[in-house]
Amino acid sequence: MTVPVPDFHVIIIGAGATGLSLAQGLKKVLLLYHDDEAYARRAGQWTMALHSSLPYLDSILPSDLRAKLNSTTTNPWAEPDPTIAAAIPFVNGATGELMAKIPMPSPKRVIRGKLRDLLRTGVEVRFGRRLTDIRVEDDGVIAVFDGEEVRGNVLVGADGVHSVVRGRLVDEDVAALQKPNILVLNAFPSFTREQALFIHGKSHPIVQLAPHPHQKTSIFSNVANVVDPGRPETWVFHYCLSIWTADDAPETAEERRALFKHYMSQYCEPYRSAGEWLSQATPIRAEKFHYWKNITRWRNFGGKVTLAGDAAHPMVPFTAQGLNTALEDVKRFLDAIVKVVYHGADMQTEMDAYDDSAYTRGKRDINLSVEQMHAYHHWEEIMTSPLMKGGYGALINSSPH
Template sequence: MTITIPSHDFHVIIVGAGATGLLIAQGLKQAGISATVFERYLEEEYEERSGKWTMALHWSLQHIEACLPPKIFEQLKSAETNPWEEQDPTEAGSIPVVNGRTGELLARVPMPHPKRIVRGKLRDLFRKDIDVQFGHILTDLQVNNEVVTATFNEGEKTVKGAVLIGTDGARSAVRDHLVDTKTGQLDKANAMILNAYPTFTKEQALFIRMADLVDIQKPETWVFQFTLSIWTDEAPPTSDEERRHLFRSYLSTYCEPYRSVAAWLADDIYISGESFHYWGNITPWDNYAGKVTLAGDAAHPMVPFRAQGLNNAMEDARLYVDAMKAVVLKNESLKCSIDVYDESAFKRGKADIELSNDQMFAYHHWDRVMNGPLMKGGT
């Protein structure tokens, strides 16, 4: 089946229905620019993969507001881990860094209006009133004259549009068409990541307190995220039992409430194990005279040790929407507009990939972090 967009219409093909692609879709819809979002996973699997992973949202709020309809932006608090909490203004401008063994406050990292966001909640909020085409795996991409042709599912469907943007994550299929295989290869971070999302009894939950609150009146429903990062080039243990043992052995040496968490974890709690990857060899990509480009993790996958990935992605979304508005509504050059966009995404991404790697190393090496800019009020 082939879908042909009428030549008089400027249509944007968005590959990837994560927060970045959905925010772009919202911004284009606000501007009256036609767009379609394609997602590789079937809807049921997409829902299951939404995840409880939490992220720091801070300096990019202005970019989100610029793209969302007011009625949806007003609901942003619903994506927070605790939608009922009113932040203390004396603490809302920084993130505390504590000594895990003693609980001593080491520093406060300046961070404007920080919010702890649940990934799945944010994605679902951005998806409101946006039609997503599920089960579409990009298998080919061609640019001929004024038309971009995306082929999905080995030819089951082809879609034609004026431009295409890849927002399909760190292992982007779109990026594979814009850089060669060697250049686009990701590097594995030298860290093992273990994640747990437990619930506890009412009394235990109130003791721990920080959580994704399902029901403020029922602490036993609160979902907590505990992430342990270990400096090693080894892969995480393959068995559930080994990951649980490793997780508990580390947490039991820390201060409260982590020591109690280690004791209270259910014997059958699932502990995920993974490794982060980043684009250490990031390079400008071929945008085919502005017709194809990247945003978010597809453009600059980085490790999450400075809380910059999501915020850069939100800025990408806003700048791409602005570029499309300039092209469609003001008749400005597509190539020039996207060249400017790409330069911003590349430069910001390259800088934050490098800084995030430096911070990752520091977080795992005591002398480095204690003598670094973090302890002097920087990031």
Template sequence: MDLSISDPNFHVLVVGAGSVGLLIAQNLKKVCIPPKLTFQSDLITHSTSTQLGIKCTVFERESYLNQRPREWNFGIYWAQVPLTECLPQSIIDKLSTAQVDPDRAPREDDFFPIFNAQTGVLLKKLPAANMLRMNRPRFRALIAEGVDIQYGKRLRTIAHPNVTADGKNLVTALFEDGTEAIGNLLIGADGSRSKVREYLLGPRLAALQLLPLVGCLAIITTFPADLARKIRKDYHDILLNGSHPDGANIFMSLHEIPSPSQPETWKWMLTLTWKYCPTESLSTRTEIRSAWDTWANKLTEPFHSACTSAPKDAPMWFERVAHWPTVEWDDRWGTVSLAGDAAHPMTFHRGQGLNNAIHDAAHLCRALYTHVKEGKPLAEAMAVYETEVVERGRKAVEESAMNSLMIHEWEKMKESMLLRNGMKKIS
């Protein structure tokens, strides 16, 4: 097979070194035809790859990777096949090191338990075969290997000042430090508050929309050793979820194991969402902690002890849950587009955000293959990508929002997509 590139000067600019931006960069230099996929030792691997070698530069506003203090973790469920499509074998072989528990092998009988957070009764075990639960900072560090990343690049605006001699449109990214970069295609992978999306649609149409009456508190903390051991032994080894009849949802996940023999060092991520009243004042650390403790006192074990054991001075984040139902955008002759949370920021209660972002990364590179290897005009290739992303993205955003609203209504919760469909992709 001819592996040469039809246009050796083709250059992709990716704004944002989050998971989707880094996966796009990895894939552009690697896979262009879906590989043959196999399961080996419970870890997904692939046996073939085709080198594409498109030049790609990632621009990140942080001064270094994982500079921002807020951390979280996430699950990879139905997007494991496109994940391997994006990565070289050398990184696939190390995927386990980025898990919240690096020693945990994905299992065919993996499940996600949902409890009644008032009584402790197990409501349902949601199937989650071969689940990967990734520590975001470690996952980012792993998939950044070998990627050309320029740090300290906060996007100011985008321009189209140049056209090549053969009539191709070029796009220019202008950064706040006064520098610029010129390429054939710019991908906004810059998150839910995407500057690129704002450029394409304007501030009003690109703005996030608050989900009615849902607030979120989040914390990463440690537990007493006995509690940490008990949760992993009696409930689930890495995650569990509780729903309270008064309109709250509590999610707990193992985040990191600094020392396997010292459970008191294990880090856990907790998120609490509830039917938030806009008149509630949560502008100070004291008010935020008070809201947390109020709900903690309504929860049964192990949720109660997990919430109340968090140190009083531990950093805690409050935010209103928001989303952006995807709409079509003018991609400027195929030169500017979106991926991941920039294209379809959605609520998180069913774990669909990263899985859709991974799908974006694989699908984008397949589209670009048709441009650089088969000669399809860039605008046509990007139209294929964007048509699918807009349709799938809007559906996923709307489904996730409906699910998030339903799980905070006890009478509707059991009919929610979380309880009925688990983490599966809904076609």
């Protein structure tokens, strides 16, 4: 019988969904993060799609947390009709005509902050730590935080798109991220009771997609938070307007609001009314996405350092795949660690296999997300894309990458 490796320690850098899922799977872990303020701010009102990765999450979480997963959804008060939820509407943004129902298997829409809070249950998170160095030794790895040293057998960088760990594992000439020709304007408005009911009646429980045929824009929308099912005026909606342009975001709040309302006014209902009813109290946030165009296989120093989630494969969010790819990383990493700790497998062999998978899947999904981003903003392309023909599964399976 193989004797388990005693006192095997994993250091996880990052306390987002990826890092916390790793911690739940490992149970005994040292988890570190560097910025309290940014941590609270980053979750905001954002939501995420869970679909193909649900079996991975189910296998990672203990039963008590699995039972609470629905509490993190955008509407924890009611389970959507599965037939409706699994068919994502794609509409003509100018006319409202339903162009397709895009299959998405067993989807849930979760609130990022709520999911993160659930995943933090029973996990020690050490805040206020800034990673300054990683040193690899024969018997493990040392993470240095402003002079404090922490030792472990393996270190996982789950520290997001702008990963510090990734910068230590790849050469500088390929580490740089790219910004695509996309400007994104986001609004999370609430409305009066009557307005909210009108908009909700024309919304989908998971997400609705609305590219515009006459301008290089697209809208991603959803009901972001049903705070109180009996008070529609408390419901929060999300409108993500993406514009194909190399321009930077307008500098002032007034300019961002004017640009957002201008484009929304050229859309069908309910977008036109949502833009018109937008209150002055609702901020319009602008951002530019980043992705790792030149993704390369990172060094893992004998299997002692690796990456997971957005740190491994930063992508643009146009295939609803980022969180799902990250959770597959988590499951594969945990499987590798179980083989090492409990079955005597060679660490470098197992981590090489994990890294190969994360890199291969990540490269595929980065390329697909960039292609789909271009298609969403060029009408003739989106109408013939694999997504339109067969849904998200067909999109992934169509990739030659």
